[in-house]
Amino acid sequence: MVAASHRLCTQRPSLLIPKHRFQQVSPNPDQPFVPFSQLQQRKLLESRLVSLLHDCNDITQIKRVHGHIVRKGVDQCCFVLAKLVRTLTKVGAPMDSYPRLVFEQVKQPNPFLWTALIRGYSLQGPFTESVILYNCMRRDGISPVSFTFSALLKACTAAVDVDLGRQIHAQTITIGGFASDLYVGNTMIDMYVKCGFLDCGHRVFDEMPERDVISWTSLIVAYAKNGDMDSAAGLFEGLPVKDMVAWTAMVTGFAQNARPREALEFFENMQDGGIQTDEVTLVGVISACAQLGATKYANWVRDVAEKSGFGPTNNVMIGSALIDMYSKCGSVEDAYKVFDRMTERNVFSYSSMIVGFAMHGRANAAIQLFEEMLKTDVKPNRVTFVGVLTACSHVGMVEHGRHLFATMEKSYGVAPSADHYACMVDLLGRAGCLEEALELIRTMSMDPHGGVWGALLGACRIHANPDIAEIAANHLFELEPNGIGNYILLSNIYASAGMWDDVSRVRMLMRKKGLKKNPGCSWVEGKKRVIHEFFAGDMTHPKSKEIKQALEDLVTRLELHGYQPNLSCVPYDVNDEEKKRILMAHSEKLALAFGLLSSSAGCTIRIVKNLRICEDCHSVMCGASRITGREIVVRDNMRFHHFHDGMCSCGNFW
């Protein structure tokens, strides 16, 4: 019985119908007309019903077909009903209601109908229901099919339950041959890696008798998510046939691991190879551009997106990614244009825009947009609050921030996380309330992370408070033993307070740990989307001579306007001449000089820096914007600085 229905169900009769019909109508006088057998007619009917179900997109359509099934008297046909259950699952009908009822009305469900139900629960949960059903199925003596195991493994993945997954893995081996099934193997890899057992996933991969591009891609993604792009690239290299999804996994992997240049490199190779691009690829590429801050490149990517048919008006994800990209490329206006054009907005779109305003010091715009958002159906999330609180912090709106923080859980259902505490510490700290900030940390119900203590340490630098700085730093040294920035910040705080013994103590500590200062690096976009990169003291650029000369000329002019090099920005114990030399070689100054040389008057100069901009460079940028009449936008690792006519948007407070 089981075997018979099995044979019935594995056929895809829809492809056979035209052929049968053709044979019937072809005139052949030698062959008498043979009517369809009852079985043939029934198969024809079933395949028609299945294809009807295939086109159903909502529950009313499905109900209509169901009525048809009942009227035609095939309401016990498991093949058709399995399709019905799968379709119901697809449109999101709750498993316990309609799909369950369909299943329970059948006297002898076949493996496919069982599996359709198991699969439904593995998508919607409760995931234990999938396992219960599997056990019932075995108890009734029904043999599972490979699809059954895929569905069960998917439930394990969704429930992040590797123990159950291992049991099912064992079953696929004992029950007979299922472990060598390609689909089962692929789902198994996915289960192991999503549960965090990459090595197990790799072993399954190694043991599979047959693999396809999906097996490889699952592993590539797993390595990428683990931060191991080199292994991912090694696998990708060995992948015989690379499809769009595999390429996209590489592009996205590099983007997510802060290696935007390689992400773009892969994207370009992908295009050269004639591989199609879809919205998922573009999201990765846009995110890479955002990290690079490369405006011309960004505009090109936007063109590519719109030519491929994806723009802010028809795709929320692309739109939100573009908002982020334009904000990070220094143009909050362009970001807002995108936001404005979007026909559909979700929490990502709003949060990205709010964060964008905050980054650019447009706190009022951020808060206003937040209030606008509250009038819509879109609910704020953790990120939204990080954005608004950051905005308050940058303009010193202490009271507003306090109020938001106090009410966010009650009014909006977002419980403050350590990140939000970090924002509050930043807000209070910048406003000079260092003790209150420290007290707030002490009241936290969760463990404060590096961000919280880091915000306090940063505030101590602004307000020159070495005592509290020491408390914050000690926590940071424990939490982030290799975070070089913390040591430098603390030593700078001691240095400005003239506590030289403590300065050398911190330096000793750094030396003992073998920590070296990250090299400062800035980049600026030249002509033709080429990105020019400068390290501190870097003389490797082909135009180094001109750059050095241009910088000297600029500084000479600035000195006439009262500029004096801020020697305290050099935390080394060297003479003043040497300090001046070091200051003149800061990467952001090199980038500025190159930008002035290589762009025409009236062009905004956009510079991106990997570290926080130093005070001396900040004042040079201010001065340069005045005497050259240029707009200068610097993105450092924290925020944006818009220099215009001698002033900066950060209000010299960063």
Next chain:
DNA sequence: ATAGGGTTAG
């Protein structure tokens, strides 16, 4: 049936 997706923080 099975693979790829956007935002935050010192």
